[in-house]
Amino acid sequence: MSNKIVLIDGHSILNRxxxxxxxxxxxxxxxxxxxxxxxxxxxKILEEEKPEYLTVAFDVHAPTFRHKMYxxxxxxxxxxAEELRQQVPVIKEVLHAMGVLTIECAGLEADDxxxxxxxxxxxxxxxxxxxxxxxxxLQLATDHxxxxxxxxxxxxxxxxxxxxxxxxxxYQVTPQEFIDLKALMGDASDNIPGVPSIGExxxxxxxxxxxSIENAHDHVEELKPPRxxxxxxxxxxxxxMSKKLATINVTADFPYELYEAKLGSLYxxxxxxxxxxxxxxxxxxxxxxxxxAEKVEEGFLEISDLYTAKQVFLEAAxxxxxGACIFKNGKDVLPLFADQAQMGGIGxxxxxxxxxCIRTGxxxxxxxxxxxxxxxxxxxxxxxxFDLKEAxxxxxxxxxxxxxxxxxxxxxxxxxxxxxxxxxxAREQLEILIDEKAKEQVKVCYEAxxxxxxxxxxxxxxxxxxxxxxxxxxEMPLVFTLYDMEKNGVKVEAxxxxxxxxxxxxxIAELEKEIYEDAGETFNINSPKQLGVVLFENMKLPxxxxxxxxxxxxxxxxxxxxxxYPIVAKILEYRQYSKLxxxxxxGLANYIGEDKRIHSKFNxxxxxTGRLSSTEPNLQNIPVRMELGRLIRKVFIPEDGYxxxxxxxxxxxxxxxxHCSGDQNLIEAYRxxxxxxxxxxxQVFHVPFEEVTSQQxxxxxxxxxxxxxxxxxxxxxxxxxITRKEAAQYIEDYFKTYPGIKSFLDDTVKHAKEMGYVVxxxxxxxPVPELSSSNFMQRSFGERVAxxxxxxxxAADIIKIAxxxxxxxxxxxxxKSRLVLQVHDELLxxxxxxxxxxxxxxxxxxxxxxxxxxxPLEVDMHTGENWYEAx
DNA sequence: TTAATCACG
DNA sequence: ACGTACGTGATTAAC
Numbered sequence: 018m019s020n021k022i023v024l025i026d027g028h029s030i031l032n033r034x035x036x037x038x039x040x041x042x043x044x045x046x047x048x049x050x051x052x053x054x055x056x057x058x059x060x061k062i063l064e065e066e067k068p069e070y071l072t073v074a075f076d077v078h079a080p081t082f083r084h085k086m087y088x089x090x091x092x093x094x095x096x097x098a099e100e101l102r103q104q105v106p107v108i109k110e111v112l113h114a115m116g117v118l119t120i121e122c123a124g125l126e127a128d129d130x131x132x133x134x135x136x137x138x139x140x141x142x143x144x145x146x147x148x149x150x151x152x153x154x155l156q157l158a159t160d161h162x163x164x165x166x167x168x169x170x171x172x173x174x175x176x177x178x179x180x181x182x183x184x185x186x187x188y189q190v191t192p193q194e195f196i197d198l199k200a201l202m203g204d205a206s207d208n209i210p211g212v213p214s215i216g217e218x219x220x221x222x223x224x225x226x227x228x229s230i231e232n233a234h235d236h237v238e239e240l241k242p243p244r245x246x247x248x249x250x251x252x253x254x255x256x257x258m259s260k261k262l263a264t265i266n267v268t269a270d271f272p273y274e275l276y277e278a279k280l281g282s283l284y285x286x287x288x289x290x291x292x293x294x295x296x297x298x299x300x301x302x303x304x305x306x307x308x309x310a311e312k313v314e315e316g317f318l319e320i321s322d323l324y325t326a327k328q329v330f331l332e333a334a335x336x337x338x339x340g341a342c343i344f345k346n347g348k349d350v351l352p353l354f355a356d357q358a359q360m361g362g363i364g365x366x367x368x369x370x371x372x373x374c375i376r377t378g379x380x381x382x383x384x385x386x387x388x389x390x391x392x393x394x395x396x397x398x399x400x401x402x403f404d405l406k407e408a409x410x411x412x413x414x415x416x417x418x419x420x421x422x423x424x425x426x427x428x429x430x431x432x433x434x435x436x437x438x439x440x441x442x443a444r445e446q447l448e449i450l451i452d453e454k455a456k457e458q459v460k461v462c463y464e465a466x467x468x469x470x471x472x473x474x475x476x477x478x479x480x481x482x483x484x485x486x487x488x489x490x491x492e493m494p495l496v497f498t499l500y501d502m503e504k505n506g507v508k509v510e511a512x513x514x515x516x517x518x519x520x521x522x523x524x525i526a527e528l529e530k531e532i533y534e535d536a537g538e539t540f541n542i543n544s545p546k547q548l549g550v551v552l553f554e555n556m557k558l559p560x561x562x563x564x565x566x567x568x569x570x571x572x573x574x575x576x577x578x579x580x581x582y583p584i585v586a587k588i589l590e591y592r593q594y595s596k597l598x599x600x601x602x603x604g605l606a607n608y609i610g611e612d613k614r615i616h617s618k619f620n621x622x623x624x625x626t627g628r629l630s631s632t633e634p635n636l637q638n639i640p641v642r643m644e645l646g647r648l649i650r651k652v653f654i655p656e657d658g659y660x661x662x663x664x665x666x667x668x669x670x671x672x673x674x675x676h677c678s679g680d681q682n683l684i685e686a687y688r689x690x691x692x693x694x695x696x697x698x699x700q701v702f703h704v705p706f707e708e709v710t711s712q713q714x715x716x717x718x719x720x721x722x723x724x725x726x727x728x729x730x731x732x733x734x735x736x737x738x739i740t741r742k743e744a745a746q747y748i749e750d751y752f753k754t755y756p757g758i759k760s761f762l763d764d765t766v767k768h769a770k771e772m773g774y775v776v777x778x779x780x781x782x783x784p785v786p787e788l789s790s791s792n793f794m795q796r797s798f799g800e801r802v803a804x805x806x807x808x809x810x811x812a813a814d815i816i817k818i819a820x821x822x823x824x825x826x827x828x829x830x831x832x833k834s835r836l837v838l839q840v841h842d843e844l845l846x847x848x849x850x851x852x853x854x855x856x857x858x859x860x861x862x863x864x865x866x867x868x869x870x871x872x873p874l875e876v877d878m879h880t881g882e883n884w885y886e887a888x
Numbered sequence: 889t890t891a892a893t894c895a896c897g
Numbered sequence: 898a899c900g901t902a903c904g905t906g907a908t909t910a911a912c
Contacts, residue, residue: 541909541910543893543908543909543910544909544910544911545891545892545893545909545910546892546910546911547910564891564892565891566891566892569892570892570893571892571893571894572893572894592893592894593894595908595909596893596894596895596907596908597895599907599908599909600894600895600906600907600908601895604907604908623905623906624904624905625904626903626904626905628897628904628905629905630904630905630906631905631906632906632907633906634906634907635895635896635905635906635907637895637896637897637905637906638894638895638896638897638905638906638907639895639896640895640896641895641896641897642895642896643895646895665897670897670903722902722903723902725903726902726903726904727902727903728902729901729902731900731901731902732901732902732903733902735901735902736902792899793898793899793900794899794900794901797899797900797901798901798902801901801902801903802903804903805902805903805904806903806904808903809897809903809904812897813904840896840897841896841897841904841905842897843897
């Protein structure tokens with residue numbers, strides 16, 4: 018027979034969770050971190066204790082007796098953060114949905130409820146666990162009442178347990194005496210003043226000896242040290258009041274029926290809906306797989322004989338919609354050589370209550386299976402997969418128009434997520450939970466099934482958000498373009514790269530030696546921590562602290578010291594060389610394939626704004642700004658008989674801004690100007706075009722950049738090393754010159770605050786949940802994001818259109834020239850010599866005519882025998 | 889796994 | 898009063 022009860026201090030645990038976890042929001046912008054943390058802690062406790070009863074106590078937000086007393090003493094409590102406040106009613110609803118009893122009582126604090134309940138339950142002979150983040154509650158500990166204090170340490174929650182003996186052990190006082198201890202030492206977090214000049218040490222000594230403040234007061238003359246004796250005499254009233262404040266009422270009168278606290282199943286349907294809405298994905302796995310899912314699985318079939326497989330493909334021919342997946346066998350194979358990867362088989366689903374897992378094997382060859390799948394895809398009304406780009410390595414798809422990449426669709430609907438797996442989509446769109454431990458064939462069937470079922474739901478949502486055109490006309494065709502780019506890769510001269518690396522290596526060794534000599538000791542220069550200690554403590558350079566963990570040794574800090582201290586200059590140089598060597602020289606070498614080419618990945622579902630990202634390796638951040646780094650571009654070369662053509666948009670983001678804002682002045686400027694920063698300077702600073710100084714131009718350029726980033730006076734002042742006031746003046750002058758921009762940015766932020774998202778010219782959305790934050794910094798960040806995302810995103814849309822156009826024309830004419838890289842506003846083509854002039858024409862046309870704006874889109878183009886020359 | 893740093897647009 | 902520019906990815910050290 019279990020006779021255990023768990024009592025939770027609701028607000029205290031919410032608070033712990035709120036401050037212990039990073040800010041989380043669901044897609045509606047509701048903050049959820051405290052709720053999530055609370056539930057995690059609660060589940061952990063319940064699993065450990067397996068109690069029969071559970072009750073969560075909350076404070077009522079009317080002033081209570083103890084607060085009122087304190088308010089008279091000194092002001093009021095700090096108000097609760099808005100992000101936390103909004104989570105309080107939600108956790109109560111969630112608990113209710115799980116059948117957990119919550120109590121609150123006007124005029125009583127949660128402490129009093131907990132104290133009274135723990136006493137009542139103990140008297141009934143029950144074992145009691147009280148969960149709180151507050152040490153106050155330690156006074157409730159007995160042999161049968163355990164106080165449990167959860168601590169979040171690096172993401173993991175550990176719980177400290179206190180029975181009466183543990184309190185005594187740790188604090189040298191009994192739980193009862195703990196009240197007196199608090200009365201003397203006070204507790205800032207619980208607004209208990211205590212006696213001035215008596216701290217933890219003294220208080221413990223006094224209470225351990227005299228056991229109560231009253232007894233201590235009776236012997237006040239004997240108290241040591243004299244300071245404490247004096248304090249207690251002079252502030253006796255404070256001690257008495259503090260004791261009253263610190264005492265938890267264990268005989269409060271409120272209605273409570275134990276049977277109501279009896280635990281049933283927490284995992285109810287209602288609770289599931291809440292968890293779904295709150296997007297607590299890993300908590301959802303606690304719910305039993307739904308009955309509906311069990312029914313779905315009845316229709317799953319594993320096939321490994323040719324005859325049945327043939328039947329299935331016959332049935333699938335001409336289906337309205339086909340969902341599919343391809344799975345590998347055994348260990349992962351390098352994606353570069355996906356063609357050679359060992360295939361385990363495929364998943365296939367083309368009707369709502371059946372899904373197949375077809376394995377390769379004796380009767381069924383890989384080749385045959387892929388051919389059938391390709392045919393099926395071709396004849397389908399719609400062919401749906403997750404991560405279609407990866408699958409293209411296996412399939413021959415003739416007409417991309419009927420293809421639907423569910424990963425990309427899910428990304429467009431919410432670009433802020435980290436991943437878009439079929440499990441996620443099944444849960445979000447189909448409300449099906451997939452058991453992680455399910456057998457391979459079941460998972461394979463689920464993936465195909467999810468692709469089949471979710472595509473129409475995703476498509477409807479895309480239409481609802483007016484992203485259907487963006488999806489069908491830009492993102493889906495782009496999948497094919499990116500696949501070809503990845504397959505093409507870019508040729509790299511391994512020998513030259515190796516030589517470059519070894520040169521850097523000797524330079525690094527030289528600098529290392531000099532730095533150790535200057536410092537008078539050896540240390541790891543790559544460790545910011547060690548470096549900080551050497552520079553700012555051992556060598557006593559000025560410029561002290563900056564980060565939480567120690568000194569900042571970032572470049573902008575060191576640059577200020579470099580002119581005066583040769584060692585700092587050497588460190589900066591060392592950093593530069595070692596970055597080049599580790600990331601670029603050595604880093605890139607690891608990715609050169611047998612074909613002497615690097616096949617970097619272009620990711621389509623990573624960024625919040627719609628840009629692409631490049632990984633394994635990242636070819637979008639190859640050095641260019643510094644000559645030394647720029648040299649590395651010489652190792653990127655075209656195939657024999659080919660040349661590079663590199664084209665980049667000139668200030669595409671600013672042009673997008675000019676168009677979207679409709680600011681006549683800026684539009685005019687772009688229609689005429691050769692040099693937009695100069696013309697901006699001329700207009701903002703009211704000087705003739707010819708008389709603009711280089712300083713003025715630099716400033717104007719910085720303002721132009723700032724505008725695109727979502728301007729702030731602080732940011733601009735940092736960039737230009739001027740005061741905030743001066744920066745604010747620049748911004749004001751800029752907006753005076755271009756009033757259309759000011760109103761556009763204001764309108765964008767306003768729209769974002771109303772709708773919760775911003776939109777690009779082509780309908781791409783980015784949610785901005787930060788805008789509803791009560792935290793100034795977070796909200797300001799949201800405002801900058803709202804200003805930047807439509808601009809950066811529209812530019813991304815435009816170059817995507819250009820890429821598709823270029824790709825289509827090159828392919829359509831069966832040219833040998835190929836697109837190899839995209840770097841946000843730049844395209845690199847490996848052009849077959851005889852096709853060079855045609856390629857240049859195509860590239861310019863497709864880029865300039867990707868979209869018609871109110872300002873011209875200008876493209877700079879260069880050719881060369883390597884990337885260094887072509888840029 | 890996270891924080892710091894630095895490469896790019 | 899708050900304390901930052903927007904968007905990425907790779908490497909390294911240190912927990």
